[in-house]
Amino acid sequence: xxxxxxxxxxxxxxxxxxxxxxxxxxxxxxxxxxxxxxxxxxxxxxxxxxxxxxxxxxxxxxxxxxxxxxxxxxxxxxxxxxxxxxxxxxxxxxxxxxxxxxxxxxxx
Numbered sequence: 001x002x003x004x005x006x007x008x009x010x011x012x013x014x015x016x017x018x019x020x021x022x023x024x025x026x027x028x029x030x031x032x033x034x035x036x037x038x039x040x041x042x043x044x045x046x047x048x049x050x051x052x053x054x055x056x057x058x059x060x061x062x063x064x065x066x067x068x069x070x071x072x073x074x075x076x077x078x079x080x081x082x083x084x085x086x087x088x089x090x091x092x093x094x095x096x097x098x099x100x101x102x103x104x105x106x107x108x
Contacts, residue, residue, distance in 0.1 A: 016046040016062045023048050027060050030097050059092060 018026070020037045027033040027050065035052040040059065044067070050058040063072050082091050 013044070013064065013066045015042065015044055016064060018046055018062055020048070023060060023062065026062075030099075031060075031095050032098055033058060033060065033095065058095065 020039065023046075024034070024037050027037075027048075033050060033052075035050045035056075035058075037048045037050055037060070040047040040049050044064045046062040046064075048060040050060050052058075076094060079092060079094050082089055083093060
């Protein structure tokens, strides 16, 4: 299979399908994040807009299980780099997990 066929096959894989209740439980358990969750559109991940009771806003992202871990790591590193270089840039900030780190692995 060519690289192009591999890329197309990856894009045809099903997105994660967590319910809002499951996403709320995971966000609370690993990040202490609670609030009103609303599903957002995404190409291959599953994203939720979160509004806390005090008005803070977050995007809770569940990466596709078939995503190369290096790609997810690169996304995290890019956001961390931007925050260090210029904390005034209007880009998302990562929330550290309760047990450390920016991301947690979760089996369905």
